[in-house]
Amino acid sequence: MENTNAIKPVNPAVKVIRNLWENSGMLVIFILLFIILSIFVPYFFTWRNMIGLGLSVSMVGMVACTMLFCLASGDFDLSVENIVAFSGVTAAVVINATGSIFIGVLAGVLGGGLIGIINGTIIAKAGINALITTLGMAQIVRGMAFIVSGGSAVGITNMAFFNLGNGQFLGMPNPIWITIICFVVFGVLLNNTSYGKNTLAMGGNMEATRLAGVAVDKIKIMIFTIQGMMAGFAGVVLASRMTSGQPNTSIGFSLDVISACVLGGVSLSGGVAPIQGAIVGVLIMGTVQNAMNLMNIPTFYQYVVRGVILLIAVLIDRFKQTNTKN
Amino acid sequence: MTAYLEFKSVSKQFPGVKALDDVTFSVQSGEVHGLIGENGAGKSTLLKILSGAYFPSEGAVYINSQAMDFQGTKDALDAGVAIIYQELNLVPEMTVAENLLLGHFPRKKSGFIDFKTMKEIASKELSYILEEIDPDQKIKNLSIGQRQMIEIAKALLHNADIIAFDEPTSSLSDKETIRLFEIIKNLQKAGKAIIYVSHRMEEIFKICNTVTVFRDGKKIETFTDMSKVDHDILVSRMVGRDIKDVYSYRQREQGQTVLEVKDLMGPGLAKPASFSLKKGEILGFFGLVGAGRSELMRLIYGAEKHSGGAFYLDEEQMKINSPRSAIEKGMFFCPEDRKDEGIIPIRSVNENINISVRRHSMKAGLFLDKKKERETTDSFISKLQIKTPNRDKDVGSLSGGNQQKVILARWLAEDVKILIMDEPTRGIDVGTKNEIYQLMYQLTEEGKSIICVSSDLPEVMGVSDRLIVMRDGEIVTSFERDEFSEETILSKALPDKAEN
């Protein structure tokens, strides 16, 4: 598309600021937000609250890593919230039945992976739109979660399992460590491997990437499979934290993850997916939520505030894009 | 008499590139003003400034001695400027009539669109440009050439007094080109000021009465008397050196058959196709637009699934069912439509070049060797003289010809056995064309083989050792180089009614 916006020349000083803004605009916003909240919100900047904040974003953070790849390739996945529930329940049931934590975790992760494979295969091979595919799958998986659990929470009897979600390492809860590791691993995958680069290329121009010899179908299936496994794992961690598998957990989680990514500058049309953006997006979302809780803002208003933040972020991004095109 | 359209000291600075540098020239009413220059010389940028899409960093556009201050393309349209861009801007899912009147739909009193009037206006406009196109047809069903005509009709509809064409013929058939020239002549007679950008010299001589040469964003010279210039002068002004024979064909050794295609059948072909390619050979494919050449190439490359036939590589039968499988066997393909099938516009030059070749340099089969990739990119940027501020620039912002070079680099970086080039020099300037042809000879001298598809007859005749002619989805005949003659080849390529 030709750009239709005329832009006037700018002086060098403005340019420098604009460059900074361009490359790490959201980070700047996050830091400002963090400082302001630390000053004005009591208890915000305490170790205890920081840990709580970290824990609260850990689930979104983990799944954002793989959602990033989905978005980078120009698709998205709405079934992750249901996979979280399904895998948590599955892990609980399997642990209770076998007594083995290992088998239980494996069942949760592989169950999620299986759903991912099916998602990916339908999208890649049959060429069905990701929205419809994952929306349909979301229903199926939620239903499965209820079927497997018999309709209510499945309490877990093996206490050792709770360590995964509630244990600590070097004074920091395990889920936070896991999230950090995920960001590192997927950051490297995105920027330093052909898997990552091909994913970005697919989002930029699918047909050109295919003609360049990239096995686009295979990669697409892989993206959804890993996404499913990650959501499954997040579900297992959640079950561990809650000491039970809950079939009706995490409603709205998929959109939280996608919002966080978009907030960080990940493009919904694919091809642009900075991992640092996703991290910042997750942190902004979590921080705002956390501060609102500390300030005792009623839940109803919290929804409104979160929605407004997302829209503003997207508008800023849009504005940035029209400017850089010239 | 002052000129109708003037550019006065126009400069345009992009981050890292000065696309235009103090350009001053003018266009009279009733003049067809040719603009020529190398890839990235700034021609398209100049037109975008004229269209209001870009704001000049310095200087201004004057129309009828009035300085223009376009804030957007709408302002330019209102001032009577119409641009027919290198890349077309039509909505594929909408009909011809809807596209023509987009933004200016006639309304009924009730506020609803008046489809009847819309169709009438569209039909009238289409008849003026001599097209037998159904206004209710969807754009996506039209050929690229026909779409170009729709763009022109759109320009005329707005009664533009200034009409600029950016490489309009690069995707037109000969017949469509002739038609376009008739239209331009008529516009000229009607007193319009016309700018015509092209890399094809013969067109410049055919329809322009003034020509301006650009190099590196600067205006080099304007020639107002076309009888005083010839091809060689223009070329040497453009590239800064003499090019006597752009093809400079070299006789070369040829070896045994490397690729044998037997009875290949699939979408786009009317009859099974068979042919063979020798080691070190440049095999040309000529035919009119729609003859099935690109379709055949896509089948060979595995971009499209074939329904029958077999391939033999070095006399061994092999399976090709995806681009990847073709690449693994050393066969590569530069597609004809670089915007949709070639480049990944939002990714960098570096990534676009390395997308395929990187599989050879990966560590542990997964991690990129970024240093190696940068070296590959830099070597091609200098070897093919790709004009880009740096290797991390997104390919979408390069000039058309430079995008083409990036795709070429992607495959030249590979260990090529067979290279299929579909319209390899579309939108590429004379100097670079000459270099690409040299590169083709060099590659074949190293024992590689090339299939070159082109609608440009002088080009296929100029570089090919052998030439296959296609018509209506089938291979009709082939010629050895010493049998090449424009007349015979064309007569084979044109649809022959008597035969049916």
Ligand SMILES: Nc1ncnc2c1ncn2[C@@H]1O[C@H](COP(=O)(O)OP(=O)(O)OP(=O)(O)O)[C@@H](O)[C@H]1O
């Ligand atoms: N939006 C942009 N951002 C940055 N650089 C740009 C942009 N558009 C064009 N350029 C640069 O400006 C220069 C002139 O480009 P332009 O498209 O005008 O060339 P051209 O003469 O039309 O070339 P071609 O014959 O290849 O079409 C090139 O170096 C190009 O990379």
Ligand SMILES: [Mg+2]
């Ligand atoms: Mg151009």
